[in-house]
Amino acid sequence: MKFQYLVGIASVFFLAGCTTMPRGDNADLIIHNGQVLTINTEMEVIDDGVVVVKDDTIIAVGGHELMQQYQAQKVIDAHDGIIMPGMVNAHNHLPMIAFRGLGEEGISNRLFAYFFPLEAQKLSRDLIYNATKLGAIELAQSGVTTYADMYYHMDEMAKATKEVGLRAVLGETVIKFPVVDAKTPYGGVEYGKKFVEEYKGDALITPAYAPHAIYTVSKEKLQEIHALSEQQDVPVLIHVGEFPNEEKRLEGETQAKTPIEYLSEIGVLDQRLVIAHGIHLTPNDQKLLKEADVGIAYNPMANAKGATGIAPAWEMYRADMRIGLGTDGPMSSNQVDLVKTLSYAANMQRLKYSDRTIMIPEQVIEMATLGGAKALHMEDQIGSLEVGKKADIAIFETQSANMMPNYNPYATLVYQANPSNIDTTIVNGKVIMENRVMQTVKLDDIRDNVDAFEADIAEFAKELAKKAIKSKSLMD
Amino acid sequence: MKFQYLVGIASVFFLAGCTTMPRGDNADLIIHNGQVLTINTEMEVIDDGVVVVKDDTIIAVGGHELMQQYQAQKVIDAHDGIIMPGMVNAHNHLPMIAFRGLGEEGISNRLFAYFFPLEAQKLSRDLIYNATKLGAIELAQSGVTTYADMYYHMDEMAKATKEVGLRAVLGETVIKFPVVDAKTPYGGVEYGKKFVEEYKGDALITPAYAPHAIYTVSKEKLQEIHALSEQQDVPVLIHVGEFPNEEKRLEGETQAKTPIEYLSEIGVLDQRLVIAHGIHLTPNDQKLLKEADVGIAYNPMANAKGATGIAPAWEMYRADMRIGLGTDGPMSSNQVDLVKTLSYAANMQRLKYSDRTIMIPEQVIEMATLGGAKALHMEDQIGSLEVGKKADIAIFETQSANMMPNYNPYATLVYQANPSNIDTTIVNGKVIMENRVMQTVKLDDIRDNVDAFEADIAEFAKELAKKAIKSKSLMD
Structure with missing residues (x-):
């Protein structure tokens, strides 16, 4: 793992330490307190990393110091999770x-x-x-x-x-x-x-x-x-x-x-x-x-x-x-x-x-x-967390038993993680799931429709089953 | 799927319909309102099935009618989920x-x-x-x-x-x-x-x-x-x-x-x-x-x-x-x-x-x-939901998006299910997890110990990494 920090784009209003002055919202969304897998050319991993989004675009990726440079209405705490490209x-x-x-x-x-x-x-x-x-x-x-x-x-x-x-x-x-x-x-x-x-x-x-x-x-x-x-x-x-x-x-x-x-x-x-x-x-x-x-x-x-x-x-x-x-x-x-x-x-x-x-x-x-x-x-638009790319981001939590220990975040994701460990999903700068709760279409909105097509297809499938031929497999 | 119902062991006090009379608790745990995969010799599947447990043992497996025959302090509603052997x-x-x-x-x-x-x-x-x-x-x-x-x-x-x-x-x-x-x-x-x-x-x-x-x-x-x-x-x-x-x-x-x-x-x-x-x-x-x-x-x-x-x-x-x-x-x-x-x-x-x-x-x-x-x-003790076996039971919920539709419960489990869809786990008649909440040891009870060994091993692993030889794989 590398701990080099990326420098975000030049911050317009750098007011670190000046907590009494009002600071403008120079970003729309900030994600912090997680391990950032950038998937940039150097495959940099940033511990205690921050990703800053304005509109649909990533405008900064770096270390904790970015918290002093950017302000946004929406701040997501990754709670020591893994922040990666969607x-x-x-x-x-x-x-x-x-x-x-x-x-x-x-x-x-x-x-x-x-x-x-x-x-x-x-x-x-x-x-x-x-x-x-x-x-x-x-x-x-x-x-x-x-x-x-x-x-x-x-x-x-x-x-x-x-x-x-x-x-x-x-x-x-x-x-x-x-x-x-x-x-x-x-x-x-x-x-x-x-x-x-x-x-x-x-x-x-x-x-x-x-x-x-x-x-x-x-x-x-x-x-x-x-x-x-x-x-x-x-x-x-x-x-x-x-x-x-x-x-x-x-x-x-x-x-x-x-x-x-x-x-x-x-x-x-x-x-x-x-x-x-x-x-x-x-x-x-x-x-x-x-x-x-x-x-x-x-x-x-x-x-x-x-x-x-x-x-x-x-x-x-x-x-x-x-x-x-x-x-x-x-x-x-x-x-x-x-x-x-x-x-x-x-x-x-x-x-x-x-x-x-x-x-x-x-x-x-x-x-x-x-x-x-x-x-x-x-790849010019998505696939990594880099300045200028669209803000398509997934956050995995690392607090569940199956995510522990987390020595190597890549191995944790490939072998330990389950889909349920995804906490938050962001597409084009928009939070579409947060803390496992869908923010756009909810499953309950479509449950009746799903139940209806399931019942209809289950009925139809009974007919299909009659025409199905159980295989004579290699072993028979 | 077969919908033949299994008959539980003879019920001693059959008081169905007699709601005013007090009924004794002739069981310790009843699980109902789920699709029961028995894994018995006939691989019977019971829709709207019921599993009845007394002490550490399964005493009845069958259809909804068992709800009239058995009483227990603890009743688990499987909410249309899949009830299977652990x-x-x-x-x-x-x-x-x-x-x-x-x-x-x-x-x-x-x-x-x-x-x-x-x-x-x-x-x-x-x-x-x-x-x-x-x-x-x-x-x-x-x-x-x-x-x-x-x-x-x-x-x-x-x-x-x-x-x-x-x-x-x-x-x-x-x-x-x-x-x-x-x-x-x-x-x-x-x-x-x-x-x-x-x-x-x-x-x-x-x-x-x-x-x-x-x-x-x-x-x-x-x-x-x-x-x-x-x-x-x-x-x-x-x-x-x-x-x-x-x-x-x-x-x-x-x-x-x-x-x-x-x-x-x-x-x-x-x-x-x-x-x-x-x-x-x-x-x-x-x-x-x-x-x-x-x-x-x-x-x-x-x-x-x-x-x-x-x-x-x-x-x-x-x-x-x-x-x-x-x-x-x-x-x-x-x-x-x-x-x-x-x-x-x-x-x-x-x-x-x-x-x-x-x-x-x-x-x-x-x-x-x-x-x-x-x-x-x-196999004389565990592995199926049959009368006389130990009560080792897993309940999968089927309400999450990945569990829908559920035409064939076996296929749903093998290909669609994630570990997070397990709702309830019972061993030897004891509910050790219910609605995804551990009832015995909780993860939070051991989190400090896990964090401590993780930190210690992570430190040690830095030394080990120095002796590790990156493979010359077949492709190099």
Whole structure:
């Protein structure tokens, strides 16, 4: 740990020691009395640190002396907790939270027995709106301040996300068959265009396109989306390398031996692209991804649960690539918090490379914050506690039994912490949870809606269960 | 899910509907208004279920109608939560909680740089007592009601464990060099004998012997311990198959090709033995373990973190062997709760066998409860909610965002739940935590002691860090 102190921006009215003079509020929010993990280039840790916020921006990060330089109406005492950048969940399908827990009985045809009928029959605008709110509360309660999502009716998701107060990159799904919000194949392109126009420039929402995968979106449509993303300057989110040999499922001709080579061949591999999973990547794929400055969302827990494998995340992290952490959707990992994902991020790499010295806690926390910001190409705005960045901040308490002792804050977070240890979550300078109490949307506000969709879906699921095939697993 | 109701034992005074007559307290504790996971042979789930306790024993489990048959001073409303058997953490070194978080910076010589000096210099009786209390609180707060441990000064551990109110199998370590509580090689045998005599027959503590491993305890001492365990009828806990080729590190002659074959060869493989890890087991080893009725503690999270591998737990579970879940010590997994371990239990097996349909949530919960009881040869007393068993019970609330929806309670517990969702923990009929408030030892009672050992160890660790060698990992 380093104890060098950062110097905040020049303070306009430095009145330290002059307690009798009235001092103006030169800041909006001050957080103090905690261990600040800056995640800056030097990975500085500031004991008894202070973070000062004005409007939506961090204006100073440093030691206790900043308390003399800044004044604000709102002062948060971190009570010796850990103050860190809000976490970035780089891959999700948040509204699927409405379906989580279904089809968990060892079903071999889960995609057809559950996913498809649920998405075809139950994805109303209302459901997407209410499920997003539930999911966004879970995200906020676990210290996630930004998430990236690929789903449908992204305007409903945007509305719910803004009400809860999170930052998000929301990609409207484009896929070759009709879906709930697009009655014609590839209707997501048109839906997406309107959505991008509506939300471009929003303080919290970054609209995006989300072509599903190379085997469900044609070459022409991938190129059309690429052109649109250039024109409108928005991200493109896509699943790549989740399954082996995805390129073999392509309909057209290709010389490419891998999905990444294919994306390169058709000219869409660029700095606006974010790929989810990346389990099956050759060294050449990794090189292409690095050269094109593509973002990668590593989903260690979902990929283990789904038995899809372990991405070469350590190699990409060490190659200084844009790699962040995701949970995948709640039908894949059944939870959306990154806290539980932290230990998976390390432990899966250690198993993969048979090396217990790699992916140390400090690296995991960097991946969960700045890494996610880089994966989404947002590191100029978020991912660290540095002057000029947006004020997206999570505070962990360290008073609970599981947080004791706290010798190494990174290890405490990665291995000891639970989501419930998140005390306070701040997004864009706004306190959206404080002392575990949501300040924006409260769970009780939406409980009736959740109960209603749960009852409706539970009823529908009884029918689905009849079509589910219990797996003949390897062991039978 | 099955909704068949269990019939409790014959009620002596059935006075349903007769509200004016005084009714005697024919029970001590009634838990109602929750979904009861019985973990009985039929894996029955009782919606709106009731569990009735008298003294330390479950006397009825069934549906809402039991509320008419039983009366008790203490009635706990589970508020639509999940009522399940307390979990069993089948492998631990709990006092190492005092050291957790140290040596997490990618150290290649962690054993020599941290473990050994910490254990040699810092393991006072006081530390073991206070650290056990801290750990036992974390266990209770996460729904663990029984744990098995291999460590030193087990009388201190027993004292602290009983004060917190947990059930435990405590094995005094036997090892070939002098240790903190035994100044001569194998001094743990004598220490253990006294400890066994002192605690044999205790309501909560099952004393045991804990020879460290086959390569740190001689054949003669393993046989001596085996004879003692037969004579005193107590368990023997040992690490086996944590590393490859442990048999090659044996000093004496052997025909055995594996550690399990060796244990069989020297005549100590029996129904009192509990092996921890079992990562490296041949099919023949598994056969020998099953024939000898040996218990196995599977530690999926610690084994992933330590990059030691994935035990063939699914094969052993399917072979109906005595396999339970453990966390290993807090310098290995950094936490002692089983809630975070649940998803690892499933996900590691799915990765190992490349099959996402195996180790379904219902099986994981069985492993975390009855499986652990079987591993410790205690299934006649604990592990399920059935009439005649000890009242060891955990109640999860289902009102938090992360617990919604709750279509399948097993999936909710394995993938959605956090330790903080545990509301109430009951051991041997005694409520040790209620509504998240500890009823026995409170964290605040020991906070000063924890702060003191943390400060002392943090100071000492600065010296240790100087001897630590940052790893040249595979990737360097």
